[in-house]
Amino acid sequence: MLDLEVVPERSLGNEQWEFILGMPFYQGVNILKRQDRIIKGVQVWYSSQGPLSIDLVIYLSQDGIRLIFDPVSQRLKIIEVSNMSKVKLKYCGVHFNTSQIHPTIEQIDQSFGATHPGVYNSEKQLFVLNFRGLSFDFPIESKFEPRYAHGLGSLQFPNGASPVVSRMCIYSGNSLLETRAPPLPITCYHGNCYVDCLEVIRDNKSTTALKFILFTEGNEPGKLLDPRKKIVERLVKFGDCPNDVISALGCPEKVFYKSDDKMKIHTPDTHRYSVRGKSSDYFYNYFTMGVDILFDANTHQVKKFVLHTNYPGHYNFNMYCRCEFKIPVIIEREKPQPLAQTGETEEEEVIITAYSKWDSVQKSLVRPDNRPVILNRASSTNTSNPFGPTFCFGVQDMVFEVMQNQHIASVAIYQQKQITPVAVS
Amino acid sequence: MAADTQRKAYRYTCSMVRPQIFSEKSLMESVVDFFSDVVPQAYTGSQKTEDKEKIQWVRFENCDCNDVAKNPDMFRSDTKGLPLLLILGYSNGVQIWNITTNGEAQEVLSMRQGPVRICRILPNPDPVLGYTDSYVSKRPLVILCDSSSAGQPYCGVKFVSLRTGDEVHSISFKTLPVQNIECNKRFLVLVFLEKICVHETSQFQQLFWITSCFPCSGPTVNPIALSSRWLAYADKRLVAMHQSCGGMSGDGSQSYAATVLSAAKGAFKGLSMFGEAMVSSVTGGSKSTPVKRDYVHLDNGNRPGIVTVVDIQNIHNDHFNVNEDNEGDGLIAHFHAHANEPVSNLAFDPTGTLLVTACKLGHNFHVFRLMAHPVSSSLGAVHHLYTLHRGETTAKVIDISFNHDSRWITVSSHRGTTHLFPITPYGGSVNVRTHCKPHVVNRASRFHRSAGLDEFDHSVGRRSPVLSTSPSSSGQYDRYPTLIQQNTLNNNMGNPRLPPYPHPITIYPAFQVKQPLNVVLNPGNKNQSPSHSPTGFDNIYSVCARFCTPRLCVVGSPKLDMERREAGKRPVDSLFIMAQSGILVEYVLEPRAKSVTDKVTDDCMLELNVVGRMQWNLQRLKNSQELRPPLPSNSPLILAHEAVVSQIPTAPDLYDLPGLTRQDSKDSLSSDHSGKDDTDEQWLSQVEIITHAGPHRRLWMGPQFSFKTYQENTTVLSSTSSSLLSQSPESNMATMDLMGDEGDLESLKLQPTRSNPVSMPNARPAYRRLSGSDSSPVPGQGIGAQSVPMVIEAGSFDQSPHLLDVYSNWTESTVAKQPRGSDDLEEDRLKETLADAMVESPCKDIEKLSLRHQDIFGSSNENLSTSSGSSGGLIFNKNAEQLLADNVFSMTGESADSS
Secondary structure (H helix, E strand, O other), rough: OOEEEEEEEEEEEOOEEEEEEEEHHHHHHHHHHHHHHOOOEEEEEOOOOOOOOOOOOEOOOOOOEEEEEEEEEEEEEEEOOHHHHEOOOOOEOOOEEEEOOOEEHHHHHHHHHOOOOOEEOOOOEEEEEEEOEEHHHHHHHHHHHHHHHHHHHHOOOOHOOOEEEEEEEEEOOOOOOOOOOOOOOOHOOOOOOEEEEEEEEEEEOEEEEEEEEEEEEEEOOOEEEEEEEEEEEEEEEEEHHHHHHHHHHHHOOEEEEOOOHHHHHHHOOOOOOOOOOOOOOOEEEEEHHHHEEEOOOOOOOOEEEEEOOOOOOOOOOOOOOOOOOOEEEEEEEEEEOOOOOOOOEEEEEEEEOOOOOOOOHHHOOOOOOOOOEEEEEEOOOOOOOOOOOOOOOEEOEEEEEEEOOOEEEEEEEEOOOOOOOHHHO | HHHHHHHHHOOOOOOEEEEEEOOOHHHHHHHHHHHHHHOOOOOOOHHHOOOOOOEEEEEOOOOHHHHHOOOHHHHHHOOOOOEEEEEEEEEEEEEEEEOOOOOOOEEEEEEOOEEEEEEEEEEEOOOOOOOOOOOOOOEEEEEEEEEOOOOOOOOEEEEEEOOOOOOEEEEEOOOOOOEEEOHHHHOOEEEEEOEEEEEEEEOEEEEEEEEOOOOOOOOOOEEEEEEOOEEEEOOOOOOOOOEEEEEOEOOEEEOOHHHHHHOOOHHHHHHHHHHHHHHHHHHHOOHHHHHHHHHHHHHHHHOOOOEEEEEEEOOOOOEEOOOOOOOOOOEEEEEEEEOOOOOEEEEEEEOEEEEEEEEOOEEEEEEEEEOOOOHHHHHHHEEEEEEOOOOOOOOOOEEEEEEOOEEEEEEEOOOOOEEEEEEEOOOOOOOOHHHHHOOOOOOOOHHHHHHHOOOOHHHHHHHHHOOOOOOOOOOOHHHHHHOOOHHHHHHOOOOOOOOOOOOOOEOOOOOEOOOOOOOOOOOHHHOOOOHHOOOOOOOOOOOEEEEEEEOOOOOOOOOOHHHHHHHHHHOOEEEEEEEEEEEEEEEEEEEEEEOOOOOOOOOOOOOEEEEEEEEEEEEOOOOOOOOOOOOOOOOOOHHHHHHHHHHHOOOOHOOOOOOOOOHHHHHHOOOOOOHHHHHHHHOOOOOOOOOOOOOOOOHHHHOOOEEOOOOHHHHOOOOHHHHHHHHOOHHHOOOOOOOOOOOHHHOOOOOOOOOOOOOOOOOOHHHHHHOOOOOOOOOOOOOHHOOOEEEEEHHHHOOOHHHHHHHOOOOOOOOOOOOOOHHHHHHHHHHHOOOHHHHOHHHHHHHHHHHHHHHHHHHHHHHHHHHHHHHOOOHHHHHHHHHHHHHHHHHHHHHHHHO
């Protein structure tokens, strides 16, 4: 049985690990994976149709703990102990919930001290005791209800059968109902860099650069123990070399060498050879930024960016953090006939973000005859990709991978070949 | 060859050397000649040497000619490789050779204006700092450091235009002799004793000075390395607050800690002294002074073996120095590279992320991977990937080179021996798998991943030894404020800047290319004053090596086609070694499995077979004509520069493909001649299927985790889903909402045929279901109506070439759905057996379990559909959560069974 320390408004954990409010989803998963001998039967709950509308939940079914993540930021919002009998809990090193010590009202009062009078929810017959960032639910029979006004302690229960906590929640702020996932706590940075916002800078239907607003922990010289969030703005362009990218973003977490490119068959100029024949382009994987950068094997220059949105229900879920990108796409469309001569076009800007739904932007971006590519990732060790295929659409110099629920799973931005004007010769 | 004759009509005329078949004997003779010239009393000089000039130094050059990224000629469809550019320094001048892809060595420049210490060809500038090019009409330029500079000899540099022949610019350093010049498209770095001066390349404006370099006694008195924008140099002091995590860790037996802490330093130093003594007694010259000088410096608070890497573009002062007072802007890494010995040579790999360092003893070379942090060097890390063990005798490193994918390093010593080491850019062992393919393979093999070796256990097991043996890496975590938290290290999943760091692997040379004679360094030359010779170091046999595409000709027989085919298959480029004797040799490298047993597996040890293929004698004849700038307008140097500037490939009449018109070559570059259709479909090739090495088990594959969805459409899980489950071995996934688009997909008849029943099972049960659900929005309106989308299947079998045939079935998109036949049953059985092997708990159990999940789900679906249907963007607690609680509690017991 897990024996965990409760820190109101902050965390639940033990000496080896703790779930901290504001922690990214992947870190919570990593803790659980490391504890795979102790914590089993973990369930991940999400909404496949509306992944942004319902919370993302990790449920530790054998430990009665639920980790509720904000579906948009994918950071830990509420830590809930929903079955007090499956876990030992302590506060300031003193147990208040074990198999011997029952979390009665008296016990809570003794361990956590005084607080405001609790709130009675007559619909659910729950009496809720709130501390800052911590609340306890007590199921109370309706016959006690009329007398609760003077606080729970004033209730008289027959022969000492005082109610025990049925649910405990740790959250940020004062109210469980209004709580939001706190910003990423500095203790969860782990030396990584995260992207606040990634702006794709475009000019005339092609991408010129990517602007990263990075945040990371910085340290002031001489103040080594004082962690500070540091925000920096960095640009990465096509044609940049690895040095440029690393100077801007730091080293990648992993480098992945493309062994063979299945999509090469679609290259229009198949007669084009590289100088060295077969050689492997490589990706710099920035998992915590949700970005991959592809370098050419021969020139060692950036030729493609891939931005990931990490929606549950995608094959790559939990590999990347969500990249909060913003892509302004300028689209030309023919003006309505009465106003303009034929062929004249007007421009319109559509901003695509990680939260855009494809069906709402599709009409303006893709001509109806633009055929998608169906991408069905499967694995050699597992017979199928249970999430079903995704669809890829080409828009200008980008490829959008769209999931079946219309959310964008990834965007690949590639370098369009420099077309040398024939006239120059 | 018909092409040959046609080419000659247009050809650039110059003195030219054709390759000869490699012969050990002629190579030997050339070296004998070289030494008989130097040591007249030992060998009686033959007539041949009389008419040849003596080469002082040799160097391969990168410039517009062989710039893969910028030169449009490299993108031509008929490109056959990269030209090689070679600069030879003579006591009376300099000579530049262009060795074309056909194997002809063209002399492109030859000057006899007096001794030249350094000559470099400047590539066309890349104006990253915003300076405009002031020498547009003069380029290409060469930079020369010769005795004719104003003031003292070798104390200035001049820029000479190859186009006009003018001296367009010069920089004088009064009495400071220039030791070396490094340049690339962005920066020009002038190296002095203990000092470095960095200039940009558009107007040659001075950017900043570095004056804290640790001197080395070797031939390279101030070693530096320049990548595209980083500069590595040997620093005098270690400034703790800027020190990067990691750095060198122990060389196997001799740990760093032991070296530093051993009070006497006796054994180590004694050995090195012994080595020195051996060499000097052999060579006749006794040099013990440098050793003493190093320790004097130590008393000044300086430490040998420190390397600093700076980002030139981020240094905004006119002077750079690592100290406690500055914030460390522009500092990439600052670390200990060698224990107690000064750094004698440094080199970056082509990506600029690997740094190889050599110390003065030359026993071991260290390969580091720089893991920079975007904000501060102290938050970055340096991984010591390899220790390359050369030998136990002292040697001076005079040249280091990498091949283009950083899998091979050559290190050449002052005795003319070139050591070839196999490495990987990511560390770890080298074997047949990593080095016998033409492309770079990923670190973890399929086997490793499927065995789960790559995930947790590895790092946990390694943590303690690394930390305890390497004090330079321990004690550094306090740099990371969050590392104080105890759970941080436990939670470090992917951040390579945090410990545990990889432990270096010792690599022995796969091959040593020796110059034919065991070079006996010449004592007779000692009385010459250093200023006499341009380099100032006479007891060195200058050698340099370069990996490059093989030259496409076989002497005597025009088997060009065969050669070409062969070249595409080679796992490594040819190695070109130029020696001071004047002979350039192309060696073919053939890595293969060491034949211990008959069975060749991926993990087999590597063996390298090196075969000399061709050679060129490039030594300048005394009576040869000079070829001084201005160069003719069809000189390869000028043409390459023009191509780079205009981005138009050089006219094909300079190449040897008679059928190819100029128009064609341009089209192949722009690639849009085939019309609109092509450009519309061009994006297809840009779809990325696999971008990272995924874990063997995705999170959703269980067994620890199972994924469940809130059901918004309860009709999905109808009775058909049980048949779905029975097909699906990974039934942890059974409750997954598969409703998606299968209706639409069915209507598209996307069912790929299973033409190959033995292929890995990748059936998608979802497709087999009859469409029972109401259709949800189709991505891509009108797909069904008029066009058929393309189906691409991919997955983590990316590593395995054996499985590629699976792909053969993807195009069958129009084939109608097949009835479930015996093939499918066969396949199911196969699937089950495989799944049994993969899943930890018996397959059947899970199936049952998931069926139960299904049932439970079905029963409570009414709740959900009513609540979540109306709850867009609601607060979770209200309904979904409630439902979750209800469902989940009832099944916790069952989940326990499964795990």
